[in-house]
Amino acid sequence: MKNQWMNLLAGSVRVKAQGKGVERLINACVRNDITVWNVKKHGDHIATFFILLKDVRQLRVVARKSDCKLYFVGKAGFPFFFKNMLTNFGVVVGACFFLAIVFLLSNMVWGIEIKGAKPETEYRIWKELKQMGVEKGALQFLIDDPETIQKKLIDRIDTITWIGVELRGTTFYFQVVEKNEPKEPEKIGVRHLVARKKAVITDMFVEKGQPLVSVNDHVTKGQLLVSGIIGKEGQTTFVPARGKIFGETWYKSTVVLPLEATFQVLTGKYMEKHYIVTKNISLPIWGFQKPAFRHYEIDKQKRPLRFWKWDLPIYYERVVFRETQEAKRSYTWEEALAKAKELAREELKDKLPEDAAIKGEKVLHQARENGKVRVELHYQVIENIAIPQPIVQGD
Amino acid sequence: MVKKWRQHMRRWLTDKLELPADIVMDLPRITMVGQIHIYVENHRGLLTFSDKEIRLLLKQGQLLVRGEKFVIKTILPEEILLEGKISQVIYIDE
Known part of the structure; x- marks a missing residue:
């Protein structure tokens, strides 16, 4: 005997059969693998019985060959229960509300x-x-x-x-x-100071070590400036040489600047649109009008929505339209020149260490070609040219 | 003649070899629980059914069950479970 619970889950139908040969109908049902139960007779030609919901179609086929008329008089089981529930407005609203709450809570920061x-x-x-x-x-x-x-x-x-x-x-x-704030520098090993590049020395502060050059000396790259070997000959000791040697160095830079240029400038105005996006559908939920800007940049941010602990294949997308404006810039010859110089200076300053100073500049060459200004500049810079060179104490 | 002889043969076999009679001879096996349930295995179909009487086809002859408030609880091709108040179980030979 089959479990009644299974019948309840699958859903069952109560059938009323009317006509001659109700018994034959039941026999036919049984032979066609239709489960029949709770057969009752009400009078001579009327019988009621239950069948599974899934067998209803089969029963119709079987009943066609018999003389009986079928009436479906009752339904039971989960499918009907579910159907009834759906017609109950309150339950549906409650279920939706519950889902909405779970959805909302899963998308919160807890x-x-x-x-x-x-x-x-x-x-x-x-x-x-x-x-x-x-x-x-x-x-x-x-x-x-x-x-x-x-x-x-x-x-x-x-x-x-x-x-x-x-x-x-x-x-x-x-x-x-x-961040661990840097500690006092570790004990430095013995070393010399050498010139980083070609220069004329303008100033010297030697803290430790034996200076080998003096102010106004011309030094080349790699030349020893301060020796880490001190003391008389024969009684020499090694020390870490320390100090700053300022020298005048020279830089050359070339700047090319177009006289006319157009830019895209953000005006600061923006508007937002919000979408719910699935794989190929995007549903606007806020911000329906078209951006009123002629030129704009689009910035998209996409975040998955979550339910319980899963990422849904649904995304929330925020699209920001930022208005841009075309800005034209044109320089006169003098302006371009000044700007080029300024640029070159900025660029140089970025490259130089902080304690360096630009002493003077000279325009070597300036030309106008294809609507561009080309300027070659020469700079005199005072900077620390000393870099340490460790003394390798062999033998 | 042959049919009868075969019947004899089968009865002899079940007697001598102690085989279950319902299997070898294709007889119905009827289980009753007091008056309230009757369970018939090996039937050959439903002939008539009302709330006072049920008639089942067997391989040989028919089975008539009388009583009150009959309900067929389950029916399968060869089995049937009947519920109600059973008063008589009658074999009808053809």
Whole structure:
């Protein structure tokens, strides 16, 4: 005998058969593998019985050959129960509401854990996070993604060298590596100081070591400036030479600057559109009008939506249209020249160490070709030319 | 003649070899639980059915069950489970 529970799960139908030969119909059913149960007779020509929902079609085929008329008088089991439930408005609303709540809660940030930070750094991180909107209860697709948070934190908090940001489920994990302030330099080994490049010496501060050159000397690259070997001959000792040797050095740079140029400049105006995106459908949910800008840049951010612990194949996409403007710039000859000089100077300054100073500049050559200004400049720079060279103490 | 002889042969076999009679001779096996259940195996189909009487076809002859409030709980090609209040079980030879 089959389990009644299975019947309940699969769904069953109560059939009323009317006509002559109800018994023959039942026999035919049984032979055609239709499970029949609870057969009852009501009067001479009426019988009721139950069959499985899936056998209804088969029963119709069988009944066609008999003289009986069939009426379906009752339904039971899960499929009908489910159907009834769907017609019940309250249940449907409740189920939708439940799903919505689970969906919403799975897309929230429920925990933030910061590890490896000193209390004061941790406090700063908390503050920054709060400013970025990363806090308990924030919706995940409205805040930045972990990479951006990581970048921002590293940029904004100078006492951390690195921070690992990981979003696991609904919890943010921050692994902090703090900067160790550099300690006093290690004991330096014995060394000389040599010239980094060709120069004329203008100033010298020797802290330690035996200076071998004097002011106004012309030195070449690699020439020994301060020796680390001191003392009289025969009684020499080795010391780490230390000091600064300032020399006048020369740089040449060439700048090419177009007289006319066009740029794309952001005007600061922007508008946002929000979409729900699946594999090939994108459904706008906010921001329906077309951007009113003639030129714009598009910035797209895509975040997966989550349900329970799974990433859904549905994404939330934020599209930002930033208005750009074409800006034209044209220089006169003098302006271009001045600008070129300025550029060259900036470029040079970037290359030079901080204690260097530009003493003078000279235009070697200037020409106008194909709407561009080409300037060759020569710079005199005062900078520290000394670099250490370790003394290899052989034998 | 041959049919009868075969019948004799089978009866002899079940007697001598102690084989179950319902298998060898294709007889119905009827199990009853008091008056309330009757379980018939090896039937050959339903002939008539009402809430007071059921008639089953057997390989040889028919089985008539009388009683009240009959309900066929399950029916399979060779088995049937009947529920109700059973008062008589009668074999009808043709």
